[in-house]
Each structure stands twice: as structure tokens, then as C-alpha cells.
Amino acid sequence: MEADERAWVDGLRRGEPAAFDATFAAYKRRIYAYLLRMTRRKDIAEDLLQEAFLRLAQSSRRLADDTRLGPYLFTVAHRLVISWARAQAVRSQLAGDLPAREVAGGERSPLEALADSQQQLALERAFASLAPAYREVALLVGVEGMTPTEVAEILGHRPEAVRQRLARARIQLAAALGDHAPAAWRTP
Amino acid sequence: MTTEEDVKDLGVLSRELPAIDLDATTAERIARRARDDVGKGPSPRRFIEPGIATLVVLGYIAWVIVQVLEAMR
Numbered sequence: 001m002e003a004d005e006r007a008w009v010d011g012l013r014r015g016e017p018a019a020f021d022a023t024f025a026a027y028k029r030r031i032y033a034y035l036l037r038m039t040r041r042k043d044i045a046e047d048l049l050q051e052a053f054l055r056l057a058q059s060s061r062r063l064a065d066d067t068r069l070g071p072y073l074f075t076v077a078h079r080l081v082i083s084w085a086r087a088q089a090v091r092s093q094l095a096g097d098l099p100a101r102e103v104a105g106g107e108r109s110p111l112e113a114l115a116d117s118q119q120q121l122a123l124e125r126a127f128a129s130l131a132p133a134y135r136e137v138a139l140l141v142g143v144e145g146m147t148p149t150e151v152a153e154i155l156g157h158r159p160e161a162v163r164q165r166l167a168r169a170r171i172q173l174a175a176a177l178g179d180h181a182p183a184a185w186r187t188p
Numbered sequence: 189m190t191t192e193e194d195v196k197d198l199g200v201l202s203r204e205l206p207a208i209d210l211d212a213t214t215a216e217r218i219a220r221r222a223r224d225d226v227g228k229g230p231s232p233r234r235f236i237e238p239g240i241a242t243l244v245v246l247g248y249i250a251w252v253i254v255q256v257l258e259a260m261r
Contacts, residue, residue: 015227024219033208046214053222058230114206123204141195142202148191163191170194173201182197 009067012060020057023069028053030070030144031077037127037139038081042110048080074140075154085132119180126176134169137162 004022011019031052035045055076056069063072111128115121127135140151148166152159174181189197210218 012226017223017226020223020226021219024215024222028215028218029209032210036208046210046218049210050218050221053218054225057222057225058228061227061229111206111208114208116206119204120206123201124206127205138198139202142198143205145199148195163194166191166194166198167189170189170198173198182201 005069008069009063009065012056013063013065015061020053020060023056024053027069027073031073033143034074034139035077035081036111038132038136039084040109040111040128044084048077048084051080052076070144071150071154074144078136078154081132081136122177122180126173126180129176130169130172134165134172137165138169138173141166 008019008023008026012023028049032045032049035048035052036042039045039048052073056073109128111124112121115124127138130138136155137148137151140146140154141148146154148162149159152162155162
């Protein structure tokens with residue numbers, strides 16, 4: 001654990017707002033990006049980001065002194081996404097045949113609007129096309145640079161299951177990216 | 189492909205994703221709301237609903253027991 005992070009954890013355990021501010025500044029963008037790519041809704045991602053940091057604030061005095069804030073926050077964020085997805089599934093069932101709220105054809109989603117090249121647009125669409133379980137692993141490994149073992153701890157799965165999801169995510173991404181895929185992923 | 193190759197290639201690919209950031213106003217609103225709760229523990233309000241539900245269930249059980257006892261007399 002880095003010295004800064006150790007100091008933040010110590011400060012959080014003492015209930016110091018300055019330690020919270022430092023943690024928020026360091027992790028807000030990463031957690032928000034993860035939440036936005038998982039939910040694909042800006043309003044939901046903001047709500048879940050607030051809930052994640054509220055939970056950190058409310059449990060700050062109970063943090064273990066060796067808490068690693070990154071894995072802690074991503075674990076909370078992962079659980080919030082799962083709860084949100086379950087609530088969405090129930091809502092969809094209750095709504096019956098009502099049309100789901102989707103981006104109209106041709107219109108760019110908030111994520112796609114951030115892309116400033118065809119390559120970025122293709123990439124964002126490819127990640128969005130992945131099943132959530134594969135997208136999550138691909139994001140945590142690819143964007144966050146975590147190892148499959150670290151991701152397994154966050155998701156509460158076996159490392160082998162994460163490796164399998166990673167391999168499937170790569171296959172699906174390669175198919176979705178077509179010519180934009182890395183050369184090594186393209187089938188000869 | 190090995191897992192190590194998957195990890196490496198995904199890392200290279202993900203660097204091309206567009207950067208995502210939170211606008212400053214939203215970030216400040218979220219930080220201010222959460223900062224107020226640092227070190228305070230969960231709000232007592234979260235215990236009110238389970239408390240009411242428990243009281244209702246206990247009241248119902250007590251009522252059932254009374255009805256059964258009266259019927260047995």
C-alpha cells in the first residue's frame with residue numbers, strides 16, 4: 001500500500017474530512033467511469049457514485065488499517081451495480097411489454113458522444129456490446145490494470161472463472177471490433 | 189492465447205477508450221453530501237423501517253397467540 005493511501009485510511013479511521021476529500025479526488029473519476037460503462041446511464045452512474053462514497057464515509061471508522069481503498073471502492077461499486085441490475089430486471093418484468101428506454105437508432109449514447117475518432121467509437125461500442133459479466137472483467141483488467149486475481153477478489157469469484165470470462169470477453173471484443181481489433185486477435 | 193496475453197492486449201486496447209470525467213459541479217455535490225457522513229456511521233433513519241416492521245409482526249403474533257388461547261378455553 002502506498003504511503004499516501006495509508007495516511008488516507010488512517011485519516012478516514014479518525015473521521016477526518018480531509019482524508020475523505022483526498023480519497024474522493026483520487027478515485028472519483030475511476031469509479032465513475034466504471035459505473036458509467038456498466039450502467040450506460042449518466043444519472044444512474046452519478047447516483048451509484050454518491051452511494052459508494054457515502055458507504056465509505058459511513059463505514060470509515062470501521063475500516064481495517066490495511067484497507068486498500070481501490071479494491072474496497074470497486075467492490076462497493078460492483079455490489080451497487082448488481083443491486084441496480086436486479087432492480088432493473090424486476091422493473092422490466094413488472095413493465096411487461098412496455099418498450100425499454102433505449103437510445104434511438106443513429107443517436108449516440110452519452111459514452112459514444114465522448115468518442116472523438118472512429119476507433120474510439122468502435123471501441124466504446126464493442127465494450128458496450130459485451131455481456132455485463134464479461135464487460136466488467138474486461139474493464140477492471142483493461143482499464144484499471146488489475147490482475148485476474150485482484151478482480152476475482154472484487155467480484156467474489158474464483159480466479160479461474162475470471163480468466164475464463166476474460167478469454168470470452170476478448171473473443172467477443174475481437175468479433176465486435178472487426179478490423180479495429182488488435183492484429184493478434186484476428187483469426188487468420 | 190494465454191491469460192497474460194489477454195491482459196496485455198486488453199490493456200493496450202483500453203488505453204484507446206475515450207477519457208471519462210465527472211463534471212466539477214456534480215463531483216462537488218457528491219463529495220459534500222458524503223463528506224458530512226465521514227466517521228458518523230449509518231443514519232439512524234435506516235433502522236426505522238425494519239423497526240416498524242418488527243413491531244407489526246410481533247403485534248400480529250401476539251394477537252394470534254391471544255386468539256388461540258381464547259379459543260382453547
